[in-house]
Amino acid sequence: MTDPHSRSTWRQKFADASRGIGVAVRGQKSFWVHFPAGVLVLVTAFALRLPATSMAILWLTVGVVIAAEVANSAFEALVHTVHPSFDPRIGRALDMAAGAVLILSIAAVAVGICLLGWPLWKVVVGVAAA
Numbered sequence: 001m002t003d004p005h006s007r008s009t010w011r012q013k014f015a016d017a018s019r020g021i022g023v024a025v026r027g028q029k030s031f032w033v034h035f036p037a038g039v040l041v042l043v044t045a046f047a048l049r050l051p052a053t054s055m056a057i058l059w060l061t062v063g064v065v066i067a068a069e070v071a072n073s074a075f076e077a078l079v080h081t082v083h084p085s086f087d088p089r090i091g092r093a094l095d096m097a098a099g100a101v102l103i104l105s106i107a108a109v110a111v112g113i114c115l116l117g118w119p120l121w122k123v124v125v126g127v128a129a130a
């Protein structure tokens, strides 16, 4: 963690952000579903030689879901620190943040089906016919 009173260099900013990602990964169980799923989608897209535009959309989609997961973890950590006791209003705010990640995850599945569905189907049918 960088001293907040000192002006941080780009190197320190990068180290702070990387450490933040590490903290989020260790603390968020759903990250261990989203991250392998994202890697699987990207590896499959690469193996199927999808066009560059489709690859870019998939990279962006996976990045957005994982970034939302990290942002949700930051929000949870902040809320649990500032307001550790039970409060229905806090619960609603946490539910909404989790809902945002859920919406993006569902959209990411739809993007994956749109871009990978047909190429994957052709491979499966080709293998079955051979």
Ligand SMILES: Nc1ncnc2c1ncn2[C@@H]1O[C@H](COP(=O)(O)OP(=O)(O)OP(=O)(O)O)[C@@H](O)[C@H]1O
Pocket (backbone or CB within 6 Å): 027, 028, 029, 030, 076, 083, 084, 085, 086, 087, 088, 089, 090, 091, 092, 094, 095, 098
């Ligand atoms: N202080 C609180 N007051 C009211 N409800 C809470 C509070 N803390 C958590 N909740 C409820 O519990 C749910 C889960 O909250 P939490 O922040 O622990 O997320 P989690 O995803 O279970 O945690 P983790 O990141 O450890 O997996 C929230 O969506 C909310 O409904």
